[in-house]
Amino acid sequence: MTDEMNPVGHEPWTGYHAGLPAPPPAQPGGGGPHRARGWIALLVAMLVSLAVVGSLLAFSGGPRTASPAIPSTGATLPTSPASGSAGTSPVGAIVDINTSEQVLGADGLRPLGAGTGMVLTADGEILTNNHVVEGASSIQVTIPGHGSSTATVVGVDPTDDVALLQLNGASGLPTIALGDSSTVQAGDPITAIGNAFGRGGQPTATTGTVAAVHRSITARDPSGTSSERLNDVIQIAADVHPGDSGGAVLNAQGQVVGIITAGPSRSSGNGTGFAIPINSAIGxxxxIRAGHGSSEILLGERGFMGVAVQPVDPATAAQLGLSDTAGILVAGVQPGSPAAKVGMTAPAVIRTIDGQAVNTLDELGNAIHSKVPGEQIQVTWVDQQGQHTATVTLASGPAV
Structure with missing residues (x-):
């Protein structure tokens, strides 16, 4: 049985994947930030102007009844370190993450989103969700009492929604205290800490309880074109808001037992959230630390082609003389990008990568992300001049 967590009259969170980052503050003179076409690294998840994005949550497995939620306190936590550990602090080690993206036809970078992270090591390893940094050309991390610093992606696991970042030139930072998520049980008291609504400043906290363990959730966009399954997550009865993604779930001892990764579609929260067990995340x-890349764990920078894409619609297919909507529509090409260098222009439809058909955004993304900058792929596409095949040398681009 599946429950849809999208109450009528409430918009899904802006973003993609489970647990979505909060949007940046509204720009003066407008209704909000313009989040136009992202660049395929593949980063179609963030193409708000090309596809409707958001999150509906469905969950299955485990008990159906959640414990009553304790209302969100919205309180700002004290800044003193946790007792018994001079080098750890549940607040000083919780950081704000703000990302920026490159937009087609715009100079410089524009705000992309905001989320939360946790300091793992004194020299600046940061744990967060993959979806918090996905699509980012620039990642800025703000640490209470230590200012802001640029971060780079060490590695990500998009399937499990985990990312490891490294701050540049960091030292002497407070770190989180790790707990043992295998001991978490329904009914345990918890505190969820994050960057609620992306407001920045001292982290906010809400108290609650563990509602269930070993849950499975599916996060998908409203159009149904993309979804992601997260298994063995912790369900918490506590308000979780956009911007809390990547934040900490603490046990009664102030130890981190989970990473906030998903919440309800209503931005005000409804006393329900989901967290990745910390044992799984640290694994x-x-x-990543050991350099063990795989089909799921992607290390360092990934291949980038420089196209903005969306599913093929019948009208564009007909315009290009195609009899079907197979493939992926190229809606924009970044000047000077690998795609531009081989003569690709918009509109066009990518049919195959390395001889394999690509008919979904995820398939195209996987084909590109399996490569690193400098590696080559063979791309076949169709435009108004006919069919073309070229070897594309991938560049480095946004986080995946």
């Missing part, structure tokens, strides 16, 4: 982090 992925250790694989």
């Amino acid at each position: 992925i982090v250790n694989e």
